[in-house]
Amino acid sequence: MTARPVALVTGSGRGIGQAAAVALARRGYDLVLHERTRDDDLQESAALVEAAGGQSAAVQGDVAAIEDHERLLHDALGCFGRLDCLVANAGVSVMVRGDLLQVSAESFDRCIDVNTRGLFFLLQCFTRHLLASQPLADHHRSIVVVSSSNAEAVSINRGEYCVSKAGASMVAKLFATRLAAHGIGVYEVRPGIIKTPMTAPSTEKYDAFFAADGAPVPRWGEAGEVGRCIATLAAGDLPYTVGQVIAVDGGLTLRRF
Template identity: 55%
Template sequence: MSIRPTALVTGARAGIGRAIAVGLAQAGFDLALLDLQEDDALQESAALAKQLGARAVTLAGDIAAIEQHEALLDAAEQAIGALTCLVNNAGVSVLSRGDLLEVTPQSYDRCQQINTRGTFFLTQAFARRLLTRTTATAQRSIITITSSNAQAVSVLRGEYGISKAALSMASRLFAVRLADAGIGVYEVQPGLIATEMTAPSKARYDAEIERGLTAIKRWGQPEDVAQVVVSMATGALPYTVGHAVPVDGGLLIPKF
């Protein structure tokens, strides 16, 4: 069994997930990196972690398929040792932005099945494993990436906001349930982060940022999110339970 802390990071092929993998590798973690396919992008995430001295393995799986969760956790632990950290980063946006009155059941269900249901049950499976281990040799944590849209209304992608708001509640529920076991459960709420997912909206938000949408007049970077995740995973927030940290440049602060 590894004496180093270990983490499973979902949605690790690029963007925020890749930055989290790199950040955790820098902090001394060994990593299991999960995405839908073990493609070149996921392999690159692993290669970057390995360059920093981490053991890093790649896994293919769909978190929406909850029947796969135990096998995925088994595979991760067989490769890098007993897991001490879960980073729930995998998620999807809407099939298409549009009028709330035109949201389709397909788009709504997709957000719920992946963002909310899949993440909830993976967290449940991971938490059960942690609780079976009577001796904790490292800081144990569960960190869930939600969104500023867990709070801020975006009527052009309502089903996404609903799924993230529900996931925010799930994070707090697990935080209270697991606090007495010494397991830190946290939430990160990214705002406008420059990734593949936000690229289609770049021109629109460039102008909004310049007009003061965010207090810090720039796009957030995946590394900004990763720094917060690393702080949570390494126990830098003692005596905190269920904290949600916005990484949004002041987007959610009321301004006038």
């Protein structure tokens, strides 16, 4: 069993999940990387984690498959013998952007199954482990839920995603309240418009948005900026906070006049 804290980061093959893994490695964590299926992205993430000073191992599983959560957690525990942190980052967007009146049940269910329902039961499974395990001396135990600015801000052409992320925000609050007395911190990070493979198809749209004063910081956010925020929360550097929501969005969701 490692003497270092260990974090499981779901959806860590690229984008925000990968950046979070690297930032945690820089903070002294070893990493259990995760994707729904193994691919070359995890190899890249593993190399970046190692370069940042951490060890890594990889597990796979579908977050939406709640009947598989126990197996997924068992595999993750087997990598280093312990888990101290979960970064619940895995998520999906809509199948097709379009009119709210044309949203399909398939796309709605997909967003809910991964972003809300799967999240809830993964946190439930992970929490049971934390409460039954011995904490590592002088290390904060934590859960960081990666939601979205769309937990608050309406995006009319992807309503099912907004609904699922609003649900994810409540999941974070619920578990934060349940676990506070046990010294386990639960936090929510709300990324804004972040440059990742998921947002790449909307490059032209968001370039124009920033050029038209869409946000106080007139540029895309970087995955590394979100990753550093996640690592700060995971390590317990915001003491005496419960269910804290941190918007990493360049002021996107601020009300302006």
